[in-house]
Amino acid sequence: MDILNAFVTFLNFVFVPGLAYGSQLALGALGVTLIYSILRFSNFAHGDTMAFGTMVTILMTWLLQSRGIGLGPLPTALLALPFGIAATAALVLVTDRVIYRFYRRQKAAPTILVIVSLGVMFVMNGIVRLIIGVEDQNFVDGARFLISAGDFKAWSGLNEGLAIRATQAVTVVTALATVAALFWFLQKTRTGKSMRAFSDNEDLALLSGINPDRVVQVTWILAAALATIAGVLYGLDKSFKPFTYFQLLLPIFAAAIVGGIGNPLGAIAGGFVIAFSEVTVTYAWKKVVTYLVPESLAPDGLVQLMTTDYKFAVSFSILILVLIFMPTGLFKGKSI
Amino acid sequence: MSKNLYLFAGVAALYLLTGLFLTSWNQTLLILNFALVSSIMALGVNMQWGYAGLFNTGVMGFAALGGLAVVLVNVPPVHEAWRIGGLGIFGGLAIGAATIALTILVRGRMAKGRARGLATAALLIGGFLLFRWIYDPAVTAVEAINPSVTGNIGGLGLPILLAWPAGGLLAAAAAWGIGKTALGLRSDYLAIATLGIAEIVVAVMKNEDWLARGVKMMNLQERPWPVPFEVELQRSPHFLDLAASWGFDPVSASSVVVKLTYMMMILVVLGFVIWLSERALKSPWGRMMRAIRDNEDAARAMGKDVTRRHLQIFILGSAVIGIAGAILTSMDGILNPGTYQPLRFTFLIWVMVIVGGSGNNWGALLGGLLIGWLWLIVEALGPMVMGAITAGMAPGPLKAHLIDSAQHMRLLTMGALLLLVLRFSPRGLLPEK
Numbered sequence: 001m002d003i004l005n006a007f008v009t010f011l012n013f014v015f016v017p018g019l020a021y022g023s024q025l026a027l028g029a030l031g032v033t034l035i036y037s038i039l040r041f042s043n044f045a046h047g048d049t050m051a052f053g054t055m056v057t058i059l060m061t062w063l064l065q066s067r068g069i070g071l072g073p074l075p076t077a078l079l080a081l082p083f084g085i086a087a088t089a090a091l092v093l094v095t096d097r098v099i100y101r102f103y104r105r106q107k108a109a110p111t112i113l114v115i116v117s118l119g120v121m122f123v124m125n126g127i128v129r130l131i132i133g134v135e136d137q138n139f140v141d142g143a144r145f146l147i148s149a150g151d152f153k154a155w156s157g158l159n160e161g162l163a164i165r166a167t168q169a170v171t172v173v174t175a176l177a178t179v180a181a182l183f184w185f186l187q188k189t190r191t192g193k194s195m196r197a198f199s200d201n202e203d204l205a206l207l208s209g210i211n212p213d214r215v216v217q218v219t220w221i222l223a224a225a226l227a228t229i230a231g232v233l234y235g236l237d238k239s240f241k242p243f244t245y246f247q248l249l250l251p252i253f254a255a256a257i258v259g260g261i262g263n264p265l266g267a268i269a270g271g272f273v274i275a276f277s278e279v280t281v282t283y284a285w286k287k288v289v290t291y292l293v294p295e296s297l298a299p300d301g302l303v304q305l306m307t308t309d310y311k312f313a314v315s316f317s318i319l320i321l322v323l324i325f326m327p328t329g330l331f332k333g334k335s336i
Numbered sequence: 337m338s339k340n341l342y343l344f345a346g347v348a349a350l351y352l353l354t355g356l357f358l359t360s361w362n363q364t365l366l367i368l369n370f371a372l373v374s375s376i377m378a379l380g381v382n383m384q385w386g387y388a389g390l391f392n393t394g395v396m397g398f399a400a401l402g403g404l405a406v407v408l409v410n411v412p413p414v415h416e417a418w419r420i421g422g423l424g425i426f427g428g429l430a431i432g433a434a435t436i437a438l439t440i441l442v443r444g445r446m447a448k449g450r451a452r453g454l455a456t457a458a459l460l461i462g463g464f465l466l467f468r469w470i471y472d473p474a475v476t477a478v479e480a481i482n483p484s485v486t487g488n489i490g491g492l493g494l495p496i497l498l499a500w501p502a503g504g505l506l507a508a509a510a511a512w513g514i515g516k517t518a519l520g521l522r523s524d525y526l527a528i529a530t531l532g533i534a535e536i537v538v539a540v541m542k543n544e545d546w547l548a549r550g551v552k553m554m555n556l557q558e559r560p561w562p563v564p565f566e567v568e569l570q571r572s573p574h575f576l577d578l579a580a581s582w583g584f585d586p587v588s589a590s591s592v593v594v595k596l597t598y599m600m601m602i603l604v605v606l607g608f609v610i611w612l613s614e615r616a617l618k619s620p621w622g623r624m625m626r627a628i629r630d631n632e633d634a635a636r637a638m639g640k641d642v643t644r645r646h647l648q649i650f651i652l653g654s655a656v657i658g659i660a661g662a663i664l665t666s667m668d669g670i671l672n673p674g675t676y677q678p679l680r681f682t683f684l685i686w687v688m689v690i691v692g693g694s695g696n697n698w699g700a701l702l703g704g705l706l707i708g709w710l711w712l713i714v715e716a717l718g719p720m721v722m723g724a725i726t727a728g729m730a731p732g733p734l735k736a737h738l739i740d741s742a743q744h745m746r747l748l749t750m751g752a753l754l755l756l757v758l759r760f761s762p763r764g765l766l767p768e769k
Contacts (some may be wrong), residue, residue, distance in 0.1 A: 007420070040677075042524040042527065044393075044527075044530065079748035090520065099755060099759070102759060110523065110524060111389065111391050111523050111524070111527075111760075112762075114524055114527060114687070115391070115754075115756055116755065118393075118683060118686065118754070119751050119752075119754035119755040119758065120751070120755070121751070122679070122683060122747050122748070122750055122751025122754065123747075123748055123751035123752060123755070125679070125747050125751075126744055126745070126746075126748030126749075126751060126752075129741065129744035130741045130744050130745070130748065131741075133737070133740065134744075139664060204337070210729060221544065246678070247415065247535070249463070249531070250528075250531060250532050250535060253423065253528045253531075254528075254532075257525070277378070301472075303434065305464075307543065309542065309543045310536070310537055310539055310540075310543070312532065312535045312536060312537065312539060313536050315532070316529075316532035316533070316535075316536055317531065319528070320517055320518075320529065323517065323518065323521055326518060327521055327522075
């Protein structure tokens, strides 16, 4: 029995990675949920919006790196992030003006808008692949670790180390700041309040003189910012590959629906539910169990519920369970 | 009618011009066969979307199940694997299914409350542990048998032609499961659920090596009757004489003949599906489906069981996609789960349906032929065009990058095409009557 070592192993391999991944998913799901509550459709292009924003940030990072501009221990990508957000915001605003606005004026059915977003997804995916290609891109720099496993072992005297990578710390801090800013914006500013009013009851909001075009524009800008931040954080933490970002669509949607689509708090909760389930189900618990049980009972196998190849199955199963047992999600979301 | 004929004649001319000027006949037939099989998939999607307004983004998964059926039906069984692991694998899977069934049963019997929650959790966890305990060793044992050649349980060793309907059945069974859970909820949920199930189907096919060798791929030794092998043709004196008298060289003539035979078989299936769908569309059942699509509430008020009808058509459409998936795999002669990509299978088919005209079966066929041609011809010609554009540039990384990226142009082309059609001609080339 060695509870302390088991706990540190758990923190190191499950909690910290889950926390970082959950923050990334939460930011992605927030974007999806915002679009859903204001524009009233599931935006299938969100994954590729993330990829686009990340791509611009990567290109800008490379430019900054070549000029020798950096943030010291922090990744240069943070400095490039505003450029990525600006470019992505411009792209989605143009997309809205050229494509989505037409259907909004027509009051097209949500399914039509979903198909339109598929078309947008294709185009964005094509643009990203044209510019940066399909390969893995690694753009992280700065310090590698906030706490390295060796330092932790020396400090605590335990067998197991707890490593917190710099990118994980950056992810969590950035996500916290972003979420705080977003909620402040939605709760306190006039524009934020008009967005919430628009989401609750479109007709009433229009009657009270809210300018719908402005609400829609602000929504797109926020969604672009959230998508870019989520994409860059994911890319820093793992790596950037356009196809992975398309595949992130499933866990992101699962997070938004599990939390209750249209509900920002729900999106955050959903992100962490999905991330922690994915990590706990696909983690091989052998080490932790070995510390916890008497030596004679130590497991031979990996004690892994599912291999990592099936991580999509995890988010999918949770999605299905929620759809069956609580269709409006953990927090009460919308259902049209 | 005349407009429709012109459109089909135009597409036929495209293929003829491709064969005459752009590439070889062999290549043209390859494109045509691909387009025809895709048209069958488009017909399946058209049933779901055009007749009933169901948004299925899991075409890839159903097509992959069709491909899996080919291996499971045709490949000879590996007796040793069955002897060692058959009982464990299928016993394990049966336990898994029984656990789910039992859980549903118990939940139905017990009153709401903490006891029911605990019982559910206990059943699911216990069942899962039992499943893994029986299933895992069997899988390890099977995959250890001669892994460079087999390592799987093989199939039934039946004629490959039987795999076509079997592919439909397998896809239909999957559609039943997913339809039961996701239909009747909001329309976007079906889209998200099917997107997920498709990813999972392909993940299972990639990772469960005992099933069809996963990413190690499965070669098929047989072709559906009556398609010959090229080598056999080239050995037959009768065929050599015939080729010589027509002035073809035997190698390309044999592959043209093989592709023509496939084309005939695909056309038979395609004709059958179109005939049945047209009959169904004109029957009272077809009118009811369209009534449900156009106004669900009114149809429900008239006493129609909307969810049940949706389930029915979802299963039918998916079965058609499964059949097409089986045809595609038997034509390729190999099952490679790595080739199943959502952009190529799911979204390309969607572009076909929308461009052709949703709700119109002939439109799905036209869309399939046109988009299928565009998809492969852009692949073939893209680098050439890009090469011509960049001819004046100095060689360097930028030029290499541009030529490399030409293959991604088609995503852009398809997306732009989809958006243009949706915007300016939302009813497609051949609108529903």
